[in-house]
Amino acid sequence: MKLKVRWAKTDHIAIALSGGVDSIVLYHLLNEEYKNTYKSLTVMHVNHGVREESDGEERILEKLARENGHLFLSTKLDIESFTQQKGRTARYQFFRDMMERHHIDYCLTAHHKDDDIETVLYELLSGRHLYGIGIKPVHDTFLRPMLGVYKKEIKRYANRHKLTILEDASNESDHYTRNYIRHHIVPEIDAHPSLQKDALTVFKRDYLEMESLVKSHVHAFLKDKHTHSRQSFNELNKIVQLRVLSALFDAYIERSFLEECVSVLRSDTAQIELIKDDKTLVVSYDSFTVIEKVEEESIEELVITSPGKYSFNGYMIAVESLETSITARTRRPGDRITIPNVGTKKVNRVFIDEKVPNDLRDKMPIIVIPDGQIIAVGPIYNIIKSFNHLKFDINLEIKESFHDIKK
Incomplete structure (x- = not known):
């Protein structure tokens, strides 16, 4: 033998x-x-x-x-x-x-x-x-x-x-x-005279050849990206779509759940989250990703009185110069910001127009000066840079550094 x-x-x-x-x-x-x-x-x-x-x-x-x-x-x-x-x-x-x-x-x-x-x-x-x-x-x-x-x-x-x-x-x-x-x-x-179990061995070999092609398409779609285009995903072959999702969840997921994810991504649904164990499919307008939730305490308000770098719900606030205090806080009902060449605009409408995912809207820092005026909405708008004729004694920059939701 x-x-x-x-x-x-x-x-x-x-x-x-x-x-x-x-x-x-x-x-x-x-x-x-x-x-x-x-x-x-x-x-x-x-x-x-x-x-x-x-x-x-x-x-x-x-x-x-x-x-x-x-x-x-x-x-x-x-x-x-x-x-x-x-x-x-x-x-x-x-x-x-x-x-x-x-x-x-x-x-x-x-x-x-x-x-x-x-x-x-x-x-x-x-x-x-x-x-x-x-x-x-x-x-x-x-x-x-x-x-x-x-x-x-x-x-x-x-x-x-x-x-x-x-x-x-x-x-x-x-x-x-x-x-x-x-x-x-x-x-x-x-x-049975017309059946041969060896044909299943041949089928397995053929299947594995096709499997290698599917894997190459999955790899090409996922390569070096964290967030993915819904349009590009919906152009993929159905079996490739299922394998892309299983790769993102990094687990053997039952087909019924993967089919549900595909259905959502093909639909007109703007924002939705589908949870499977410790992973979540986050669909946000034209893009989607799969993330792993990590429990961290959320900050609602932070008073900044001196230059430095400050962490706020996954954002890094870099203050280079400051002659008065500013407050970084989460959004509140009625918040409005002045937009160049537009006028004032509700912060909630800013989030919608910029397609900010729901899970980030309650975490993004809103920067307020002592008179109550909003001068920045996360990394989206910073009126210090937008209005040159306004004289602020503040120089700050906000960037995404990490999220309390990590991949």
Whole structure:
């Protein structure tokens, strides 16, 4: 049986050994035919603690590893309301922790071609194909050297070498969706003269080729930008739009939420926020972004009596000269400012005309002199610069430095 060797002779590798036929065969191959392909081998085992046989199986595997001169690392999980997903998450976290602690270069798992085909079917039939399809032969430091080998070949190898296999009865239960696919859908495909399950492998390869094109379009759209054009977004292909949003949220988001975001961005809605966990899609007129909210105390009023640099709700107020006090505050009902060649204008109308997002309107500094006159509205208007004939003993500049909402 041929393995895909992606590690070097100088590497310290580990195997995730469950005791089932797949991992036992992989372990046997690493001990025999492939024993000269690595520097050292460690055995890692996770006792899920959900079956009576688990403790005894762990002892058997530990004995096997020690007889072969290999370090045996194991853990017993204690998960309330155990599910396969919870078990998988805890299992891989244990592997990563051990790899870091023991300086292991790669962890090998015994996924095979039938696993890959079942995964493709599962992702297609459950609508989980948006982020890729099938099992990756390489994922970070995890390698799947048997991904090109069929299960029947693995079983033949085990029988030929009379290997001891620890059977997990839960693999026969249709309670798990993957098992149902394995027991009922795949056999029907095999039995039908016009169907070939290998076609799913070809489909996976084609899909991954198309996936690379989608990623290139996503990268081009997002490149070096924090805020994005709604018009440009709406010109993208639908699947690219979904992947752009998932990249901005930097997480695997369910498709229904992404579809809702696309619908909003295509609509005439001027401003809206859609929240998902700790991230928020902020739509503001012609642009949008995804931000992460960080709780910070908001400043409502700040009296400035001397030159210097002052932080105000994510804005930096730089005062170079000052012979009287000024007040930086947030907006109030009835606020008006004098606009060159226009006259007075409500501050709220200024925000609307300048398309200032709602979340910034209550944070932007309004600068007021002692007689109550507004001389600046954030970085938008500064009448000190606009009216040369007016003599102010103040020189200030306001810039966005940071927001209490950070990307």
